[in-house]
Amino acid sequence: MSNLLDTLRARHLFDDMTSPALEAALERPLTLYAGFDPTSESLQAGNYVTIMxxxxxxxxxxxxxxxxxxxxxxxxxxxxxSTERQLLTAETVERNLVGIRENLSRFLDFDPKSSNPAILVNNHDWFGEMTFIGFLRDVGRYFRMGNMLGKESVRKRLEADDGMSFTEFCYQILQGYDFLHLNQTHGCTLQIGGSDQWGNITAGTELVRRVQGAEAFGMTFPLVCDSAGRKFGKSEGNAIFLDERKTSCYDFYQFFLRAADADVARYLRIFTFLPLERIAELEAALAAAPERREAQQVLAEEVTRAVHGERGLAIARRATDVLFGGSIEGLGAGELESIFAHVPSAALEAAQVVGKPLFEVAALAGMVASKGEARRLVQQGGLSLNSRRVEGLDATLAATDLIEGRLAVLRSGKKNFFLLRVKS
Structure with a gap:
């Protein structure tokens, strides 16, 4: 246990701590916590740093x-x-909580039968019944305005044009009380979070010290950015989620597969449990033959397997093969819907398409702008159905062409896919 901080430092998972005494405290088992905001039904790739x-x-x-x-x-x-977040409704938060609980259960051992089960708590359980007067009397009196105004997160917002609402200003008190409550109920003595959480974390350590007269610790890890300084966890401006309903297994896999050479070794240390010796080997292989992208391949496989399991990794690999020219033969409708989750699609009635010329089907579905364009595409050999080239204008869509009676995959050129859903 005494080497844990060394492990975290080696894996870029340590930035700062509130006291050097934490090093000695970690020589014995202690209780720690990290918080997750229910701003979405799924955690994002950025949250994976906290989870790891x-x-x-x-x-x-x-x-x-x-x-x-x-x-x-x-x-x-x-x-x-830089601006106030849009407030969520209680119903939205409750719905998001369900998804986050599921996400966390994939990575932390919550089994009560295990020797060291993790604990999942919801701070609404202790804040929900608290009155405003009671909160001010029992909690607010321990906070000093000078310290609160001195927090970097507060100073920056106060300097901005929109300022800061009282609602947001109180957030650090709420998070501080979370730490106190967990200290009193679970003996929790350490809170961890990203480096941007330093002000909120120290609000908690100070509150525990004032109320309990005991030392509590805070530890932060760096916010992960790529080598270009972009915040980790987004692809073309879109967040990468851990739930395949929001980010397909293929897109998740590709996000890590596209990691830059300058980032991949660091990502392997942060997001996998691979031995550091193995990561060093992959670094050497990258330097010797960067075109092989072996390190990126291992990163994508390890993280996708951890998040989506062997099934998700298999889907991502097969999707990669299909989307780069492989055959869809043998794939079921459900797998195809996962693979082509983000390609253009249309849903038409069977009577509209079955037995009709395929160029007409392509135009009716909106794959191309007009029948004329669809005709030219077929005549030039550029239209495919279920990985097979459409050979002539008289080729029709047969009922037997529909995968499980409801799907067909059209393609123009090499990589422009279109998913046709057929309703019976």
Whole structure:
């Protein structure tokens, strides 16, 4: 256990701590927590840094608590934000909590029968019944305005044109009380989070010290950016989610497969449990033969397997093969819908398309702008149905062409796919 911080440092999962005494405290099992905002039905790739850090602590024998902010999610954390977040409804937060609980259960061991099960808590359980007067009397009196105004996240917002609402200003008190509550109920003595959470974390350590008269610790890890300085976890401006209903297994896999040479070794340290010796070998292979992209291949496989399992990795690999010219033969309708989750598509009645010339079907579905364009595409040999070239204008869509009676995959050129859903 005494080497845990060294492990985190080596894996780019350590930035700062509130006291050097944490090093000695980690020589014995302790209880720590990290919070997750329920701003979406699924956690994102950026949250995976927090999850991996918690997993390292759990593997080292420490008891971990994953806190889902059912209450604080109704407020919105101002840290790192230039404007106030849009407030979520209670119904939206509750729906998001269900998805986040599922996400976390894939990576942390919550089995009560295990020797060191993780704990999942929702801070709405203790804030929900608290009155405003009671909160001011029992919690607010321990916070000093000077310290609160001195937090970097507050200063930056106060300097902005829109300023900061009282609602957001109070967020650090709420998060601080989370730490106190977990300290009192679970003996929690450490909170971890990204470096942008330093102000909120220290609000908690200070509150525990004031109320309990005991030391509590905070530890942060760096915010992950790529070599160009872009915040990790987005692809072309879109967030990469851990739920395949929001980001397909293929898109998730491709996101990591596209990692830049300058980033991939760091990502392997952060997002996988591969031994550091193996990562060093992959670094050497990258330097010797960067065109092979072996390190990127291993990164994509390891993370996709961890997040989506062997089934998800198989789908991602098969999708990669199909989308780069491989055959769809043998794939079921469900697999094809996963593979082609983000290609253009249309849904038509069977009577509209079955037995009709394929060039007409392509035009009717909106794959091309007109019948004339569809005719030219077929005549030039550029239209395919289910990986087979359409040979002439008289070729029709047969019922037997529909995969499981409901899907057909059209393609123009080499990579322009179109998914046709047929309703009976």
């Amino acid at each position: 850090t918690l997993a390292h602590f759990q593997r080292a024998g420490h008891r971990v608590i994953a806190l889902v902010g059912g209450a604080t999610g109704l407020i919105g954390d101002p840290s790192g934000k």
